[in-house]
Structure formats: C-alpha cells, structure tokens
Amino acid sequence: MVPRKRTDTDQADSPVCRTRVNNRAPIAGRWLPVEVGNSILARRVDGCVTVIPESHTDLLTRPLFGHLATIRPDGTAQSNPVWYIWDGEVVQFTFSTKQQKHRNVLTNPHVALSIQDPEDPYRYLEVRGIVETVDPDPNGGEFFMKLNTHYNGPFTESLYPTEGGIYTMRPTSTSKQGQ
C-alpha cells in the first residue's frame, strides 16, 4: 500500500488524548481485563474524544467490511475481517466469546481497524483504539441481528444466541490515505 497523502492524528490533532501504553508496566490502572458481564475492560480517563477525519467518515458509516488487528496472549498479531457499526463516538463489533478474538481483547484491549474503499483501493481509514467494554448481546443476539440488517446479511437468527458479545472500541488515533 502506498503512503501518499497519509496523515496520522496521533500527534497532530490530539496529543493530549494520546493513550500511551507499554506492555510491560504503565498500562496498569488504565484498564483491567474482566469477564463478559462485568463490562469494563478499559476506560479513558482524560475525557478526550478522538476525531475521525470528516473526509473518511463514510468508511465507518457504509456497510463495508473492516479488518481488525488484535494481539494474542502470546504477543503475536492476529487479523480478521469484521462487521462493525459506528455511532459517531465508538465503534462496535460482535463476536462469540468463544472466539480467539475475545481472548485477545481480554488480554490486551488495544485493537486497530482498517477499512478500504472498495471503489478506490488506495483510499483507506485506520482507526486504532481500546476495547473499553464487552457486554453480553441481549435477547438471543439482538446486536448481532442489528449488524446483520446493516450489512444486509444472510442470517435469520444470531449465530451466538447465548455467547454473543458486544465489543465497544473507543478510538484513540487514526490514520488515512486518499481524499
């Protein structure tokens, strides 16, 4: 991928909001891995909001597939296509709590989502952030079916009627390419 006109909000737009994490120590106190149902995985303490570049918000609102980078408990990388939904403040995903992705975010809630424009493959948005909460998907998979509708998906009922999770990521920084 070609880095023309790539920009990164990490330092440019919101240095004060940056959540610096080092695996070995200073992360403690900013987030705490917990089980589904207790809900709080991580919470930003500074009250800042990471702004998505307006030129690229369509990549969050259109029913495109994203690729979610997570970090496995052994410290190696994982990448999977995902459904997502954006409410203007946080990005939400659904997985089964039996999936490896679930174990990954419980161990390390730092994730990154990249979304490519299918009409222009050299235009993309990357949103890095922290999975703040994991909540049970209520009523046999209500959230799964909301995403299924958003994506015009093929399902008539949730694949995770009992073990579905709602994963809520708060963006901490973005990068983009293209106009």
Place this chain on the structure above:
Amino acid sequence: MVPRKRTDTDQADSPVCRTRVNNRAPIAGRWLPVEVGNSILARRVDGCVTVIPESHTDLLTRPLFGHLATIRPDGTAQSNPVWYIWDGEVVQFTFSTKQQKHRNVLTNPHVALSIQDPEDPYRYLEVRGIVETVDPDPNGGEFFMKLNTHYNGPFTESLYPTEGGIYTMRPTSTSKQGQ
C-alpha cells in the same frame, strides 16, 4: 465476521512447526531485530513449512489487497492495507523503511495478513507469520514495480527509489472461513 467453518492450522496441521512466542522472554534466540541490509530478522529453526489450505491459495495468488496487522513498539495494534506477493513458500510486501510498519516489524516481526474474497465477503484467509528478512529494494525500486505490475497499479516508478524494503514473511499458521 461469522466464524462458520472456520479452521485453524495452528495445532491441527503442524503442531511441531509452531513458533510459540511470549513477548517477555523465550523469543530471544529465535529472532533478532536488525537494520535493513543485514537482512535477518528472524529465522525458523525447525525447517518446517506451514501449508496454506489449497481451497484458499487463490486468495494469495490473485492481486487482492490484504490487511496487515503489526504490533507497534508500545505494544498496541496497527492495521494497514497492503500489496503482497506469494511464491508458494513466503509472502512478501514492500514498504518504505520510513514508515511505522517498518519500525513495528523491527521491534516485533510477528505479523498477520487477512485477505477477503471480494466475490464472497464471508470467505477469507488469515496467514500469521514472522517477517524473517528485510532487504533493500534494488535498482531504484525493482520489487515495488514488480508488485505494481502484479496489481496493475498506477505507478511508473517506485515511490521508494532509495528507502524501499522487501519484507519477507514466513507463514507459521493460518485460519480460514468459507469454502
């Protein structure tokens, strides 16, 4: 993304080939971050080859875009669309050595590439692996232009004539979904 028919070769196909890594210690001796030009970042010592599922090799040979998960020096995740090429044994990428991705793989060579079938978004391949070598792209960007040709890209010369790198990833495990 829906985990129907998902399989993982991690343990099923090649347990003996697994390269288990823990960020905190046992990785030492298996790989060593070095500068471009010295070339060896990591090398598997067991002589095993991770087999790509035959049903999904088309996703490696077609000129599709992949999303590459890397791990930043602060231990957080990054995801970017990438060009790639597969020779039947290793996957190769090109970046500029001035990009963050370069710094990431020098710090932690464990990466993951996910590729979705544009004709069937519920079919995908994930290849996890280790960037074994980083070599300078010779002759003003010969490798960049090879990828540009493979992707029918818009470039008439390399964007990285002097600082281009050839990143060679050896697969260590795969996962897939769909037929």
